[in-house]
Amino acid sequence: MKKYTFDKGGIHPPDHKELTRNLPVETMPLPDELWVSMAQHFGAPATPLVKRKDRVGEGDLIGAVEKGLGANVHSPASGEVVAIASVPHPILGKVPAVVIKVDHSAPPKDYEARPWDGLSPQELLGRIKEAGIVGMGGAGFPTHIKLNPPPQAKVDTLIINGAECESYLTADHRLMVEHPEEVVEGVAIIMKILGVARAYIGVELNKPEAIEALEQAVKKSARQITVAPLEVKYPQGSEKQLIQAITGRRVPGGGLPADVGCVVQNVGTTWAIYQAVVLGKNLYERILTVSGRGVKRPANLLCRVGVRVADIVDYLGGLSEETVKFILGGPMMGFAMADLSAPVTKTTSGVTFLSRKEADLSNYGPCIRCGRCLAVCPMGLSPNEISIYMEKGRFEDTPRFGLLDCFECGCCAFICPSKRPLVQFIRTAKMKLRQKAMATKKG
Incomplete structure (x- = not known):
């Protein structure tokens, strides 16, 4: 082969x-409330098309992007809009969301x-x-x-x-x-x-x-x-x-x-x-994995968009006392979060709960110039140089080491003997360059 x-x-x-x-996909029961983020796509958040006290049906359009990149957002269930609020987002901090009180008596939509x-x-x-x-x-x-x-x-x-x-x-x-x-x-x-x-x-x-x-x-x-x-x-x-x-x-x-x-x-x-x-079904649910030795019962779930991580934890029996880290996604490319109220979105491939034995919580040290990060980088970049320049506050100099070609896979951080948070240095450099470009444009 x-x-x-x-x-x-x-x-x-x-x-x-x-x-x-080997765990078959099981359907996550609908909770009483769904927090449907308007930022479930690359581009600007969608604009809510509903208001408080509106009734919505399963699959109804509730958010849209009129200009630029974006995607429609649909109601994951029938119910009543109880608020337009802000919810946690792994990159943007807080984003607008439509909060829906689920009508459990409504029949499921047939396709x-x-x-x-x-x-x-x-x-x-x-x-x-x-x-x-x-x-x-x-x-x-x-x-x-x-x-x-x-x-x-x-x-x-x-x-x-x-x-x-x-x-x-x-x-x-x-x-x-x-x-x-x-x-x-x-x-x-x-x-x-x-x-x-x-x-x-x-x-x-x-x-x-x-x-x-x-x-x-x-x-x-x-x-x-x-x-x-x-x-x-x-x-x-x-x-x-x-x-x-x-x-x-x-x-x-x-x-x-x-x-x-x-x-x-x-x-x-x-x-x-x-x-x-x-x-003819709109995208408002997805399969995701809930894993790690920090959750009582790992599972593969068919889950509606807007279900909060806290609801998933409750459904799966809670967390172990040894749980020390919660990640949206997997440990290599996911985002560590501190708030279990974060909702599932279209891009949530998994939720990982790491125990003390699984997570490395040690402090990082200086770069020892071993070159291991260069050897494992699939793009042939220089993560070590990016991190060193970032520590000195010289983010403007990082693009020459391949910053903009990095897709943040985390190979460099995984292999680093000094446990340096190389991906975090890279993400910070990208953010600072974007902020500088926006300030220059406004100026």
Whole structure:
């Protein structure tokens, strides 16, 4: 069997997937209240289209972005709007949200499959835009824009990202095992939109059940789709690394996948596209993993957007006394949070609760110039230099060490013997450069 992989850097962190790998997806019961964030996508937050005391139905449009990048936001359940409030966000601090009191007596919305072969690519894109679909691997880029590259891009290859190389997370794994036919049909829809005849589904070899399920579904569909077994190596699921692993093409610095004829979509996004086009269902729920030895009962949950982490913790029996860290996402690329009231969004792939034995809480030391971070960086950057310049307050000098090509995978911080928070230095440098650019523009 051919094993696909990228050639520069990478690491092999403990994956801890045994905690949830074999747990079927279960449906999280609706809580009494949902906090539906208006910032669930790349771009400006959506504007609420409802006000206090309004009645909303499951799937109703409640937020929209009129200008710039963004995506529609829909009500995850029937109920009454009780407030327009601010809720925690891992990057933006506080963001606007629609708070909905759930009507538990309302019947669930029914969806029926309908044919889509007769729809044009533009009609399919319109349905995806209407459904508010975004990249569900974490970036949250609006899918209707990503699937409409400029003609000069000459896209010829679609890659579906089922690598799920992040430690602890198994939501995509369970999705591929339990809904392979729907994933494959979603791939076919994207192929029609892009007008491509070639598609790959990249899955790491530590997910043999998913590879087998997808291969069987591809055979039934008789479509030109290849299930590509990926070597188990982090960050195999990064767009640029995945493109190189499967096609051998290299996305240039500052470039996009479309520049080398590729479009990459997460497998969760692909399933959402199937649901939007075939079932007419807007995006207001997703599968996520709740894991780590800090939570009493790990699980893979089908969870409505707007459910608070605190509600998930209660449902799963609470936290261990040894819990010391809570992360939205996985430990490599997720965001440590202090507030359990943070709501689930379209981009929440998991929630990780680390125990004292799992989390390294030691203080960091000075750079010892060992070069390990340079060796493992999949982009060939200099994280050590960025951190040193940041410590001296010289953030303006960091771009020459590759700052803007960094996608914050965390390989450098993982391997650093001095335990330096290299990703945090990098994120801070990017933030300060943005702030300086905005101040200069206003001035």
